[in-house]
Each structure stands twice: as structure tokens, then as C-alpha cells.
Amino acid sequence: MPTNYEQLREENIARNKKLLEGLMKKNAIEDARRPQPKRTRRVDRKSAPGKPKKRMQRTDDDEIEDPHPIKRARPETPQSGVRRSQRNAGKAIPDYQAESQQARLPRLVTTKVGVDHDRDPNRPSGKRIHDPKTFGHIPGIPVGTWWESREDCSNDAIHAPWVAGISGSNEGAYSVALSGGYEDDIDMGDYFTFTGSGGRALRGTKTNPKNLRTAPQSSDQSFEHSFNKALKISSETRKPVRVIRGFKLPSPYAPFEGYRYDGLYTVEEAWMEQGLNDGGFLVCKFAFRRVPGQPPLQVKAEGEADDNHDEDSASFTA
């Protein structure tokens, strides 16, 4: 670990944060200049007296005009404060205080891997009914849909790869997964930075061969890499990219467990910088912006935020 690791970390985070804030400001100005879009929801009925509002205060579970209602989980609701570890996924959740919570909240759905979802009866178990290699939303999968595993998410055609964070082609990227693999990525919800793929020694070394699926950075990334190239193309075509957030992402916008579809984003910038890795290898970076007009992002409640960023006591390494 280089001695300037901490410094690089600070620099990267500060620079990327600044970049995102710049984008945010710029877009806010542009949006204000643009003619107001037509309202799709009627919010201007100024609470006529005696007429109770149809819709209660919006909660995380509210769905806006979703023609395909499905069962959704509430991954942000800790069950008795127990954070389920990955290896418990698939097993039943210990149901500690059943009634009190279930009266108010939808049950945390824990469909087993491989078992059919009840979300779409048309889909045979484990099979897709939609093509993940398309741009934009997938029919029947509203923003906010949650899965226990990447496999389930893949079956719903939101993000095809089970492991890889980017899915795309020479037409651009279809989807990305935010799983917290890069420490200096910043997630501000509507804006985030994202690191490309490649440059990892998945096969280990000659003397110590391995057969890994993920590994530490061991060489420079490049925009020649097809996935990174796809994202760069997306930054030029401005086609929307589906985004899922995973439980490992150290962010208030990450789900408490599993994976969640957070809607469409555009790639605003693509650049390279020294990555926060043991060796200072270059990485491809991208800045994303959430397409306006989508259901609000779900945010972790107070007290269940990830510890990762809470303590500034340089406890990032073990």
C-alpha cells in the first residue's frame, strides 16, 4: 500500500465530488431555462377543504402509475436490525416480531433462487421473457424493483451478467451495477461516478494460478476494453443506461440487502484517472446523471446507513 494512498483517496473523492456537483449545477440551470414540461400528475389541487387527499404522503413503497403491479420487497427495512449476510441469502429470514411490522409493511419477499417469482406468471421459472440487450426500461419491471440476487435481476432482463458490472455492445451500455467495488466512487443518488472494468488478474499469477471472478486491480484499464468502450459510446449517444444498486455499495442510496433497479441514467462524462488501487493503475471513470421524472430514489433510514463511510478514522483497510 503506497504511503500516499490516503492522500490519493482524498484527492480522487474531492475531484470527483466536484465534478458531480458541477454537473448538477449546470443541469439545474439548463433545466430551469427549458420550458416547463407538462405535468403528468395533478399536484395543483390545493387540498380542497373537506376533500381528503387521495394519495397519502408518499412512502418508499408508493408506485406511480405502474400498470404492472408486482410484489415488492422493502430491503431498507431491517428486520430486528439483523443484516442478512450474503451466505444467508436464500434461507428464510428469521421472523422475529412478525405481527407488529407486517400489519403496516409489505412482507420482505424472499423468493428462493431458482424458484419462480410470482411477479410475472407469464415467465417460466428461470427464463427470460424480455431481451436485456435493449435500451431503456424493461416492460413490467418498474423502478424500485428489488431482487435478492444478481441471478434474479438477470432473469428479469434488467442487468444480464451475473457478475460483471457492465452490460453493453458497440451501440452503448444497456445497464450497469453499482456494487461498491471501487472505494473512490461517489454516489449522490441522482449523480454518481462509476469505475470501468478490466485490469484485474482473474487467473492469479503463474506461480499462484487461480480461477477467480473478481480480483484486485493489477494493470491499467482502457477504453479499448469492450465494456468501457460501451460506456464511452453511451456518453456520446446519450442513450439511457439502466442502473441497479447492490447492498455492498457504501451509500445511503444502496439497498439494505439484495439489488434494486433505480431507473435510467445518462453517461455525462468519461475520463481516465489514477485509480485507488494498490499500484496506482489507471482506471476508466464515468459520471452518470439520473434521467429526470422518475420515481424518487429510496434512501436508507437513519441508523441503518452503512458504517463504511461513517467513521473517518481511516479504517478502510484491514
Place this chain on the structure above:
DNA sequence: GGGCCCGCAGGG
């Protein structure tokens, strides 16, 4: 907690 190693889907 960490290490190991696997199936799998997708791309070349």
C-alpha cells in the same frame, strides 16, 4: 471474518 473455487451468461 477471509480464502477458495464453482456455475453461469455474455462476448470474442
Place this chain on the structure above:
DNA sequence: CCCTGCGGGCCC
């Protein structure tokens, strides 16, 4: 075919 990939299960 082979190789890759910010998963996931199992064992320690």
C-alpha cells in the same frame, strides 16, 4: 470453443 466478470456458496 475459450475467456472474462464489482457473485455466491462453502469451509475454515
